[in-house]
Amino acid sequence: MVSSIGVKALLLAALVAVPFITSSYTAYQLGLYILFGIVGQGIVLCWGKGGFLPMGQALFFGIGAYISGTVLKSDPSWGVVLLAVLLSVLVPGMIAGIIGVLVFGRKIGSGLYFSLITLALSLLGYQLANSQVWLTGGFNGMTGIKGLPGIDSFGSLYFFIIGALVFSTCFLAYLIRTPFGQNLEAVRENEERLQFLGVNTSRIKAAAFAISGGVAGLAGAFFAPHQGIVTPQVVGFILSAELVIWTGVGGRFGLAGPVIGAVLIGFLASGLRDYFSFWEVVVALVFVIIVLRLPGGIAGLAAAYAKKIGMSLDTFRSSPRDEQILSSPTNSQPRLEFKNVSLQIGPVVILDDLSFEIVDRGIHCLIGPNGAGKTSALNVLTGKLAHNSGKITWCGQPLEGMQPFRMSGLGIGRKLQVPSIFPELTIRQNIDIALWVNRLKFGNVLSMRPYRWHKALKDRLERAFPFLIDAEVLAGKLSVGQRQMLDFSMTVLAAPDLILLDEPCAGLSKAETETMISAIADLAKSSKATFIIVEHDMQVVELLSDHVLVMHQGRLLAQGSLEQIRANPEVRRVYAGGSK
Template sequence: MRVADLSLPLLLAALVAVPFVFGDFIAYQVGLFLLYGIVAQGIALCWGRVGILPLGQALFFGLGAYLAGGALIRFEHSPILLYPALLGAVLAPAAVAGAIGILVFRRNVGSGPYFSLITLALSMLAYQVALGADWLTGGYMGLNGIPPLPGTDPWSTLYWVILGALVLSTGVLWWITRSPLGQLLHAVSQNEDRLSFLGFDIARLKALAFAVSAALAGMAGTLYAAQQGIVTPQVLAYVLSGELLIWTAVGGRASLIGPVAGAVLIGMLTSNLRDTFQYWEILLALIFLAIVLFAPTGLAGLIAPLLKRLPKPAHATRDVERPLPDRGDVPMLSFEEVRVTIGSVRILQGLSLELKKRGLHCLIGPNGAGKTSAFNALTGRLTVSGGRITWGGSDITGLPAHKVARLGIARKLQVPAIFHDMTVGVHLDIALWSGGISGWELLSQRSFRYRNEILGVLKETFPFLNDEEKRAGDLSLGHRQVLEFALSVIARPEIVLLDEPCAGLSTQETADLTAAIRKIAGRFDISALIIEHDFSVVEELSDHIFVLHQGQTLSEGTLEAIRADHKVQAVYTGGAK
C-alpha cells in the first residue's frame, strides 16, 4: 500500500494532533480556518463538479452565523429550544439557496455567469442590510456576547466539534460524489443538453448542489458564531467570498480535502505574514497566480497522480423495460400550423405534419428548410409563436426538454453530445437511470447497474461499448455517434429524434449504424424521425418521408412517391456517399 492511500487518515491524524502538539491557541486558529474550509468544500461541489461558480458564498456563511448567534443568545438556558434553532441556522441557508437556484436556473438553465453575479449582488445586499438593521443585527458592531455551545470552550473543546463537523461534511460530499447523484451532477458540467434530453431536470440538479453547499456554509457559520462570540457584517462581505474562492482554487476545486487544505495553509500563512512581512499581500497574490498558471487543478491536482484509485462501489443489476402505451388511432406526434420566429426571421411558417403510426420516418429537405428547427421546437429549444405540437393527442407545446424526454421522446444531435470526461460505462448507466431510477436510489452507494435487453443488443452489435472504462472523449467520431445513439435508445423511448446520425462517418460506419437503427427500432418497436441528407441512408431507413422547404411541409409519402414529385425535384437534390 502506498503512502498516498493513507492521505485522508494521515490528514485526520494531523488535525487531531494539533491541540496536543501546538497548544490551544494554534488549535483555535486552525479551527477557524477549518470552518472556512467547510465553506470552501461547498464551493468546490458547485464549481468543480457542477460547473457553477457561486461568488457570494459568504451570504450563507453569514446567514448561518447571525441565526446561530441570535439563537445562542436567546436560548442559552433552554437546550430544548436551542438545538432546533441551531439546526434551523444550518437549514435556512440551504432553503434560501435552493429557492435562488430554482428561480435563476428555471429561467435559464445555462445562466452560469448570471448566477455568479446574482450571488455576488445578494451577498453585497445582505452586507448592507446587516449594517443598517441595528435592531436586528447590531449594525456595524454586530452581535456581541454570544455564548459558546453548551458544554464547550471556544479555546479548547469546541475544536473537536469543529473537527467533527469537517468529518461530517467530508463524509456527506464523499457519499454524494460516489452515488448516481454525484455522476449526474458531474454530467451537468459536461453537457447540459445531453442530460436534459435524457429526462433529467438540470435546474433542479444545479439548485440541489447549491443548496447542499449553502447548508455546509450554514453549518460552518453556526460554529463560527459559537467560536468567535461575535458576528459582524464582515462575515457577509464580498471580501470573504473572494478569499473563499481563492482558498478553493489553491487547494483544488475538484477535490474533497483540497479546499480545506487551501483554507488552512493560506489562512495560517496569512495570519503569520500579516504582522511580520510588509508585502504579504503581494506574496499571496504571487502564490495564487503560480497555482492558477502552473497547477490549475490546485494542490490536490499535483498529488492526484500519486493517489491510488478508490475501489468502485458494488453494483446490483436490475432489468429496466419501459412499456409502450397503446395509442389506438390517435396520431403519435403532430405539428399543427407550427410557427417559430426569431426576431424578424420566420424559421417555421405553419409547419404541419403527422406521424400516424409507428415506424421509421425521414425528414429531408435543403439546408435551411427548418428540419432541426422542428426538432428544437418539439424539445423546447425554440419558442413556438403559433400553432401547437401534440403527443398522443395531448398538447406539449413549449414543454422543456426534460419533460418532453420523460414522455418517451428521445433525441440525438447532429454533433455527438456526450460527456467527454466520463467513461463509456457511466454514459450507459446514466441512460438507464433515465428510464426508472428512484429518488432514494440516486443516493445509493451501490449505484445500481441497470441492465436491459436493448443494452445487450447494442453491446453485441458494437463491441467497444463493453470497454466501460474507456474515456468517452478518447473515442473516434464514429464511436461517439454510436454512443450517443445508444444513450438515446437504451431506455426504450417511444420515438427517437435522430439529426443526421451518420454525419461524418465513413461508408462502412454509415452502413453499420443504419443497420443498427433499423434493428433496434424493429426489434423493440421504437419509432424514429430522422433528419438526413444522404439518400443511401434515406433509402435504408425510410418507411415514410416528409419533405420540408422554407419552414413548411412541401410533400410527404413513400420514397418512390417523393422521387416522382415534381415540386420536390425543383427544390431538393440528394446525393449518396
C-alpha cells in the same frame, strides 16, 4: 497499491494530533481555517461538480453564525445548542434553495446570472447586518457570545470543528457518489443533453446550492463560539471572494481542496501580514498562478502524483449490473401532428406554415437541402425553440410550452445533430444516466441501487458497438464516430416511443455508417418505436426509410415512399442527395 482509507485515516489522525504537538494558538488558528474550508466544500459541490460558481457563500456562513451566536448569548442547554446548530443549517439551506429555484428556473445555463446575483445578495447581506443593530449588533458586531456548554473555545472546541469537517466530508462524498451527484456532474458537462434525457436540471442545481448553503451554515454555527463575536464582515463580499480563492487554490474538484487552500493561504497570510505590507498581492499572485497553471489546484496536483506512485485516493467501486429493469409500455398507436407551425426569429422565417402528420410506426426520414428547417422542426417539437403559431401534438398531447426535460416523460427521445455526450464522465456513467430516464424517482436518487440496473438492450448495443464494453474509458476520449454511437445508445436506452435522430451518421466512416445503419434497422424491427431521422446521406435514406418527408424553405414539399419522392419533379428541382 497504497490504501486510500489508510491515507485518509492518517490525515485525520494528524489533524487530531495538532493540539498535542503544537501550541493551542496554532490549533485555534487551524480550527478557523478549517471552518472556512468546510464552506469551500459547499463551493466544490456547486462550482467543481455542478459547473456554476456561487460568489456569495459568506452570506450563508454569516446567517448560520448569527443564529448560533444569538442562542449562545444566553447560556443555553445542550438541547438548545443542538437545535441552534440545526437551524443554522436549515435556514441558510432553505434561503439558498429558494434563490436557486428563482434563478435557475429561468432557462438552461444561468451561470453568469447566478454568480452576479449571489454576489449582489452578499453585498445586501452586509448592508443589512450593518443597519439592523437590534438584531446583529450593527457595525460593532454581535458580542457577548459564549462558548458551547462546558467547552473551551481555545481548546476542546477544536475537536468539535474536526467532527464537523468529518461530517461534511463524509456527507458530501456520499452525495457525490449517488445518482444525484452523477447527474450534477452531467449538468456541468452538458446540461442541454441532460434535459433531453428527462432530467430537470434546474431542480438539481437548486438542490445543490441549497445543500452548499446548509454546509456553510454548519460552519457558521461553530464560528460564533470559536470567535466570540460575529461582525457584518462575516456575510460580506470580501470573505465570499476569499472563499472562492481558497477553493480555487486548493482544488475545486475534490473535497480536500478547499480545506488545503484555506489552511495554506490562511497561514501564509498570517505569516506575511506582520512583515509585508502588500501581502494581499502575494496571495493574489498565488491564486492567479495556480488557476492558470494548475486548474485542479494543489489537491489535483497531489492526486496526479499519488496516481503515478500507485496510490489511489478513490475508494468507489462500480456495482455489478444485476437488477433487470423492464421497458415502459409503448403507445398503442403513434400520432404526431404538425398543424400550420410557423417560426420566425427576427426577419428570418425558419418554418412557414409547416403541416404534416405521422400515424404509422417505422422509420420516417426527413430530408431537404441545408436551411430547409429540418432541425428547427425537431427543435420546436422538443421545446428547444418556441414556435410563433400553429399546433404540435403527440398522441393527442399538445406540446406547446413544454420544456425539453418533460419530453422523455411523454415518450419522446432525441439525439442531437452534433454528438452530445458527457465527456468527463465514463462510458458507464453516460449509460447509467440513460438507463435512469423515467425510472429514477425521489426515493432512489440518493441510493446506490440504480447503479445495479441493467437492461437487455444494453447487451445488444454492446454487441453492435464493442467499444461500449470498456466502461471505465472517459467518453471525451472516444473518436467522433464512437461518440455518435454512444449518443445513439443513450437515446434508445431511454426506451422512448418516438425517437428523433438528427444526422446520426454525420462524421462516420463508411464502415461506421454501415454499423450505425444496421443498429438502427435492427432496433426498428425489434421495437414498437417510431423513428424520425433527419439525414442528408441518400444511402442512409434508401436503406432505412419506410416513409420520406421533404422540406424546403420551412414548408413540407412532398412526402411518400422513396420511389415517389425520387419521381417528384418539385423535389428533383430543389434537392439533390449524395452518399458516402
